[in-house]
Amino acid sequence: MKMHISRKMLASAACSVSALALSMGTADAQTETPPPAPEASSSQPQEAQADASVADIVVTGYRASLESAARSKRDAINFTESVNASDIGKFPDLNLAESLQRVPGVQISRDLSSGEGTQVRVRGLGPSFTRVVLNGTPINPATDGGIDDNSNGREVDLNLFPSELFTKLEISKSAQPEQLEGGLSLVNLRPAHAFDKPGQHMYLAANSSYSTSARKAGYGASLIYSNTWDNFGILIGAVGNVRRYSNDAYWSSGWTNANLNCAGCDNTQSNQFTFATSVPANSGNGLVAGTPITLNTLLALNPGLTGNQLTNAYLPRADRHEYLSGTTKRGTGLVSLEWRPSDSLRFTVDAMGNKTRNVFDRYNSNWYVRSSAPATTGGMVPINVKVDENNVVTSGTFANSNFFVTQRHTVDRSYFYHVNPSVFWNPADNLEIDLSGYYSQAELKRSIPTLWITTRLNQGITANYSYGADQKVPTVSFNFDVANPTSGIWTWENETVQREERTTDSKGARLNFRYDVDPDFRVSFGGAYDQSKRSILAYSADATAALRSQIPQDQIANYLTTITPRGIPNRGYTTYTVVDREKLLAATNLEELEANAPLRTLTALGTSIGDVEEKVKGAYLQFSGTTQIFDRDLRISGGVRYTATDQIVSGPIQLGTVISFQDIETNYDAWLPSLNLSYEPMDNLIVRGAVSRTMTRANPQQILPGTVITDATVQNARAGNPELKPYFSDNYDLGLEYYFSQSGYVALGGFTKKVTGFPTTQFTNAIFGDLGIPISALLAFQQDAVNANGGLNAPIIISRPVNTDVVKLKGLEATWVQPLDFLFKGIGFNASFTYVDDGDTNVVTAIAPRIYNLIGYYENDNLSLRVSWVRQASRVVAGAPTNGFVNAVQREQARSQVDVSARYKFELMGKALQLSLDGTNILEAKTLTSQDDGITSLPLRLHNPGAQYRLELSMSF
16 A cells, blocks of 8 residues: 655745735746646645645646646545636736636625625535635634625625735535534635745736726735745735726616505505505696595506506516715735744744725615505506506506605725734654634724605606516606706605624634554544634614704705716616715714714614624544555545534614613534545546535524514514524535546536525514514604504514525536647636536525536737636525515526636846736626516616726736
């Protein structure tokens, strides 16, 4: 027998400090040769394998990245994928999430406003099922995903980490005992280190970016310096950028129908507005004020329709045009120190810091449908309404309509830092010991005041509506000028000042021993301790009364202006009236009201406040080695991990206007065994198998006690579930890989996951009085809504997370990486396909069943070109009911994206320079989410972030 376990281990961990970089804003082709046999085992520390990989790189550019990734995949025992940089500062993508989306089985979440990749999901399940670690240690930023993502669990936003400061991303799809538990998969981020490239080196870059939707330019800069002196190394890096973005969107806020009580009418779903029961004043359209409106009246006004058709006719709840424009300023710093006093002793300290400021304005212009009724607006009068075969309104006139505009000026300020010291000691040839610790802290502060103006009641406003088969979204136009601030038709509606604070604190340590019993067998064991606390607080106040007193009705026009968004197709207007925010702030005390706003149970984006503290102890035993079957190598790695969790959850309880906190303590433990096998039955052919049990802890937001209102119309509430258990998965993997060159290979793998306790949402119909929340505790506009809907007897839907019995997932992954030098030197492609089936279940897993990736590239000594295409099939992102329709789900429609990248390397005055051009989403693919009941598919949200381009000049010496 022979042993394929390298004893070399990377002891270099970087020490980084938060660098304020906000103001800063290689393509040598190599002839492919047959690949060497695998020599490293995944039982090695991940850092050690990364070090060995970096040392072996002999080519640069995208092909070098593919070659290094293929080597890492082949050398591992478990199922892994990796994305590697060819050199410091030269990661193959602008964003870590964008790189990961090209990996088989990986999907990414995108910020709907900018289109930027944010979070990662592996093999379909959500980001909370994937642990993201930095050098093997947990990271817990306080940010919450892209706009409206409102992530409040264990997700990690990868756009916080600039690709320039990293050299490798490794995705473990099958578990090993030595790896951190807490997810079905693990993504390890490895930052750059000085000994990756010994000697003195400097990397400088400056860039300019352009957003086609914002029509504005951004800028950025990077600086990375590294040097080694015999046994000491240092790397310092800083990356800063300013990103402009804009988004024109359509948002229906869901679809609904009228609450029309009539004989023979069958309508028990949704019913979120009511037509007028008598003609309101100034309705126009030949209607006489005060005339009673009966069913016969409505049928006469809408010839060809029955009462049943009229009450079940689909309309958008708030036909809404959304315009969003903002700027993100982000700076990230890295300082990496390493001391190697001897070949057997190494000291490292890691720390990385990030500071981000995101400021954006969001405007929504709305046709008021939801909650319109005789008691609120007087109710609309439908005229000449037409519907299609599925009862979707295709055209119609609606007298006594109302129009309103909301706007939010959001300021997000966040920081994050992570410090990770470690020591590696090799006291004997057959013994390795490493000890590491970490401390991280993060904070997000958000200010999000909401201004709301509306047309006054009974102003004779008529809405003309159309939604033809050729329209992606409806068209609504009005008989008055929505772009006239001085018309006298506007009034204040509901003004709210809100702010939010999120903090996370984490610390921990881990100790590992690796002992070679003999040349063919290694035993590893160790322990870990992690402690974390996350806290969310929210403050808000109703500023409507203050605003009305400081700026009376006859002065409103002085504080209004107009905007003209780029526009969503088929809109009935392009310019509309909004509040002049700067002028308003100068004349009012809104900022003072925000600073002194009282504590609330819910943030502006619908997250419950509260604290979650966890203390996790873990230990593992792992064995690994190589034996032979039929004179061929069989590599084995297996063992068990034990983990015990103590959890304290503190959630809000509201009695009247007083908010107190209830603490609930929970503890649980688990044994998590795993086994990985890798067998080479013939040269260059590898068969893999894996069996494991993994655990994912419940979303901290879902286990908070208490119930909170989640919408302005008080029709939905969310209850926490402190008894929610962790989710366990029994995993089975089988794979086949054939390597035909240094970077070329084909791979086919299948997997099955049996998840016990998968979280799903349970919906309960109730009345407002069941919640135990007094109406007086609501904001003013919520009080109006609930009183108009029946007060304490107002119907409400309560959602609550619960554990399900079993969800079975099965999937298939196929990969083909192919250099095409035999056709034309320097060209090639890599393609992958992922299929995931979540079975016949009512549980919403939010899995896209199919993902396609295709990348074509060309490289020569100086030029590198790359085009990538990714397509994600449609997926259900929220289950039924939706907006009161019991069979309707929310479905994100299929989407394709094309990105391009070009690099040209040249020399100037003895310095190596590179000119780069990158384009993201160059075909300007939109993101569409629909309300889908299997018969009708109606647009909920349509976002158009546009394309992003970046031109960069970099220099290395």
